[in-house]
Amino acid sequence: MFFHNLKYEIILNLRAKEVIIWMLAFPIVLSVLYKAAFGNIYENGGITTVPVAIVENEPDEMFRAMVDFMGESESTYAQDESNIGSWLSKTMQQKEQDDPQQKPLLHAIYCREDEAYRMLVNGDVKGIIFVDAPEGMAASGGSVEAGDADMADTDTSEEVTAEWSAEAIKSFLDAFDGSERYQNADAETILAGEGLSLQDAASFKDMLDQKPKLSLKIKSSGMEQSTLKRFLETYGSLTSISGKLADQGGTGTSSSSIMDSDLIEVRKLTEGNTDPFVTYMYNMIAMVALFGMTVALHVALFSEANLSDYGARRSCSPTPKLTTIMSGLCGCYFTQILCVAVCITFQAFVLKVDFGGRLPLVYLGGALGAIMGVSMGFFVGAIGRLKYEAKIGISMAVVMGLSFMSGLMFTGIKASIEMNAPIINDLNPVAIIADSFYYLSVDPDLSRYWGKLAVAGIYTVIFILLGFLMTRRRKYESL
Amino acid sequence: MGDTVVKIENLVKKYKELTAVDHLSLEIKKGEIFGLLGPNGSGKTTTISCLLSLLAYNEGNIELFGKPMTPVSYDSKAKIGVILQNVAVFDELNVYENIDCFCGLYIKDKAKRRQYVDEAIEFVGLKDFTKFKPKKLSGGLLRRLNIACGIAHKPELIILDEPTVAVDPQSRNKILEGIEELNRNGATVIYTTHYMEEVEQICTRIAIMDHGKKIAEGTSGELKRMIKNTETVTIEMDEPDSGLLETMKNLENAYEVRWEAGKLKIFFAGGEHNLLNTMDTIRTTGTHFGQVTSELPTLNDVFLTITGKELRDKD
Numbered sequence: 001m002f003f004h005n006l007k008y009e010i011i012l013n014l015r016a017k018e019v020i021i022w023m024l025a026f027p028i029v030l031s032v033l034y035k036a037a038f039g040n041i042y043e044n045g046g047i048t049t050v051p052v053a054i055v056e057n058e059p060d061e062m063f064r065a066m067v068d069f070m071g072e073s074e075s076t077y078a079q080d081e082s083n084i085g086s087w088l089s090k091t092m093q094q095k096e097q098d099d100p101q102q103k104p105l106l107h108a109i110y111c112r113e114d115e116a117y118r119m120l121v122n123g124d125v126k127g128i129i130f131v132d133a134p135e136g137m138a139a140s141g142g143s144v145e146a147g148d149a150d151m152a153d154t155d156t157s158e159e160v161t162a163e164w165s166a167e168a169i170k171s172f173l174d175a176f177d178g179s180e181r182y183q184n185a186d187a188e189t190i191l192a193g194e195g196l197s198l199q200d201a202a203s204f205k206d207m208l209d210q211k212p213k214l215s216l217k218i219k220s221s222g223m224e225q226s227t228l229k230r231f232l233e234t235y236g237s238l239t240s241i242s243g244k245l246a247d248q249g250g251t252g253t254s255s256s257s258i259m260d261s262d263l264i265e266v267r268k269l270t271e272g273n274t275d276p277f278v279t280y281m282y283n284m285i286a287m288v289a290l291f292g293m294t295v296a297l298h299v300a301l302f303s304e305a306n307l308s309d310y311g312a313r314r315s316c317s318p319t320p321k322l323t324t325i326m327s328g329l330c331g332c333y334f335t336q337i338l339c340v341a342v343c344i345t346f347q348a349f350v351l352k353v354d355f356g357g358r359l360p361l362v363y364l365g366g367a368l369g370a371i372m373g374v375s376m377g378f379f380v381g382a383i384g385r386l387k388y389e390a391k392i393g394i395s396m397a398v399v400m401g402l403s404f405m406s407g408l409m410f411t412g413i414k415a416s417i418e419m420n421a422p423i424i425n426d427l428n429p430v431a432i433i434a435d436s437f438y439y440l441s442v443d444p445d446l447s448r449y450w451g452k453l454a455v456a457g458i459y460t461v462i463f464i465l466l467g468f469l470m471t472r473r474r475k476y477e478s479l
Numbered sequence: 480m481g482d483t484v485v486k487i488e489n490l491v492k493k494y495k496e497l498t499a500v501d502h503l504s505l506e507i508k509k510g511e512i513f514g515l516l517g518p519n520g521s522g523k524t525t526t527i528s529c530l531l532s533l534l535a536y537n538e539g540n541i542e543l544f545g546k547p548m549t550p551v552s553y554d555s556k557a558k559i560g561v562i563l564q565n566v567a568v569f570d571e572l573n574v575y576e577n578i579d580c581f582c583g584l585y586i587k588d589k590a591k592r593r594q595y596v597d598e599a600i601e602f603v604g605l606k607d608f609t610k611f612k613p614k615k616l617s618g619g620l621l622r623r624l625n626i627a628c629g630i631a632h633k634p635e636l637i638i639l640d641e642p643t644v645a646v647d648p649q650s651r652n653k654i655l656e657g658i659e660e661l662n663r664n665g666a667t668v669i670y671t672t673h674y675m676e677e678v679e680q681i682c683t684r685i686a687i688m689d690h691g692k693k694i695a696e697g698t699s700g701e702l703k704r705m706i707k708n709t710e711t712v713t714i715e716m717d718e719p720d721s722g723l724l725e726t727m728k729n730l731e732n733a734y735e736v737r738w739e740a741g742k743l744k745i746f747f748a749g750g751e752h753n754l755l756n757t758m759d760t761i762r763t764t765g766t767h768f769g770q771v772t773s774e775l776p777t778l779n780d781v782f783l784t785i786t787g788k789e790l791r792d793k794d
């Protein structure tokens with residue numbers, strides 16, 4: 001009975017005009033249109049030099065060196081540089097020269113805050129990076145003084161510091177350019193090799209210890225803005241890696257390990273997920289998945305005697321209602337996953353949308369989204385005596401609304417929700433699925449992706465349970 | 480005969496204030512075509528829904544095939560074929576698929592099911608339409624498809640709720656003949672309708688319902704014998720004088736004479752040759768008259784006599 005029902009359930013779904021239109025034609029047409037409108041930007045998206053203003057409330061030479069490495073810079077004021085700073089810059093620039101093909105990623109303009117804002121508003125720069133004192137450091141001068149006082153404390157501590165710093169420099173170089181230049185060298189050799197004094201080494205330790213608080217301000221979302229964000233994220237992970245390496249290799253006196261998220265706080269004026277084309281495609285897959293709601297509305301309808309004549313007819317048969325519902329649900333899962341898979345395949349292989357080389361996981365996320373959508377539809381379908389047409393209307397409105405909030409129509413919406421009530425984005429099923437794709441494309445590890453999928457899983461379980469709760473009755477007061 | 484297939488005892492079903500079925504008891508034997516006759520809103524569909532355990536009811540007992548009927552009486556359900564009032568077929572499936580889809584709820588075996596579906600298609604005369612989607616079928620053919628969906632699994636008990644509403648006369652006859660054939664092949668039938676002609680035509684026993692109550696039960700003949708009238712003679716004529724009216728009233732077996740709208744109606748209770756006697760008498764008075772008809776009582780007369788209102792709604 002189950003498979004017989006399942007077969008007809010799938011046939012019914014695939015023959016339903018609404019399914020074909022909303023699940024297949026609609027997203028494909030939309031994505032083609034969108035590709036036509038925005039695809040160009042996306043296509044040329046390789047690397048463009050992004051103008052950015054940098055406001056140094058607390059100069060950080062490590063970061064400055066990294067900016068040099070990633071591009072070209074100019075300054076509206078004279079920057080003072082320590083020995084270790086110029087060493088870093090040199091190292092970085094050398095590395096850059098190794099790779100002459102590369103276009104500069106950033107065009108950095110060091111300036112004061114007011115100038116930066118003016119440029120941001122005029123569109124001369126795409127974002128402002130603020131370099132502030134690390135969390136917990138009171139004033140800008142304070143950290144240096146504290147550091148000096150520390151070092152001057154005793155001879156032994158100075159020795160340990162030197163030892164550790166040399167090790168840190170070695171680790172940094174290893175992590176940075178992969179050459180294991182100072183394999184078994186002692187501290188002095190390393191420092192001599194790099195032309196640095198003990199004092200320089202100590203300030204390098206400070207540099208690693210006192211990660212600046214970096215924040216990004218952008219005016220609108222776009223690919224260039226997301227480049228900036230990725231740059232900061234890359235910077236964060238790179239420095240923390242070298243920090244950790246130093247920890248392992250050194251004497252263990254270093255500061256506690258540093259998490260990326262501690263390091264960078266991206267303050268969004270609007271939004272900066274990734275470039276809008278890709279964001280849009282992610283949202284669209286999420287929307288198609290959630291459209292499963294409308295597909296699944298009939299599951300309860302067709303098995304409940306009080307909801308439809310089909311339901312009455314089925315209820316008269318010796319096939320238990322649970323079987324009818326289960327086969328209905330499975331049929332919808334199948335159809336919906338199929339539709340989402342078609343949508344993803346079309347985007348990935350025809351429109352060549354970049355899913356960060358993790359296509360199977362994109363399919364997985366899409367499938368779970370479909371399952372969540374279908375389960376939600378099952379629940380809505382089981383609600384009381386609302387008219388079927390009303391349920392269709394409600395589901396459509398819900399999916400459209402959620403997609404809207406997730407930024408399908410205007411990417412800015414999601415950002416302002418993120419600013420004012422991030423919990424809404426965390427709970428919005430469309431945003432959950434879209435974000436899982438986003439994390440897939442930017443995160444090296446999958447923890448945030450799995451996190452989103454877990455939430456989707458929880459939703460699914462809740463809605464299925466509610467749906468079954470509501471369809472559990474066997475006799476009705478009224479038909 | 481003899482085996483009781485359906486037993487309803489003292490069924491009461493209330494929708495809030497409204498009592499839709501009021502202490503109804505029925506017993507239907509194997510092999511019967513049992514007619515449930517009543518005007519719209521008399522509680523036929525509600526009775527059927529309670530019988531099928533779709534509806535919860537307030538009082539009473541229902542047994543099918545000698546066992547209490549519950550929503551999980553799958554054994555009993557397997558033996559029932561249901562054709563409900565509204566057509567319930569899928570627009571996306573063609574004729575064959577629709578029947579197969581519903582038949583599959585009863586019959587697991589594929590080969591057997593294929594045979595049953597073919598037979599059902601043959602039976603309702605949809606052989607030329609197997610690949611048609613319901614939208615392409617006329618009202619009558621659609622009803623036939625609806626019936627095929629309910630009987631393909633060869634049920635022992637077939638319940639039809641107003642299967643001929645909005646059906647052309649040709650399809651209606653085909654449906655009624657089909658029901659009789661199913662019955663000849665061994666099925667017990669419960670047939671609800673508000674068309675008295677239909678129950679008179681096919682039903683072996685009839686219960687008449689009004690306001691949720693059973694007001695009469697029996698064969699068509701038994702029901703008609705419940706009322707005084709056995710024959711009504713109608714004569715087209717000008718208004719008769721009181722002498723003529725008196726003469727007619729004195730006719731043997733006549734118990735009432737009425738003149739209305741250009742017609743004289745003479746009601747007889749029992750006896751034979753009432754029409755002949757009437758004609759002889761009227762000829763001797765030398766009265767001019769037009770068309771003469773003689774009508775036997777209908778179930779409508781039965782209903783009218785018991786409830787004081789017409790059974791048929793003016794549609």
Ligand SMILES: Nc1ncnc2c1ncn2[C@@H]1O[C@H](COP(=O)(O)OP(=O)(O)O)[C@@H](O)[C@H]1O
Pocket residue numbers: 478479494497499517518519520521522523524525526
């Ligand atoms: N779901 C319902 N809720 C309230 N009243 C109902 C409902 N269904 C039927 N009724 C009422 O119950 C009575 C019997 O209805 P029904 O069984 O459909 O009659 P029939 O089938 O003989 O036309 C009618 O008065 C009808 O209005």
Ligand SMILES: [Mg+2]
Pocket residue numbers: 520523524525564640641
């Ligand atoms: Mg009815």
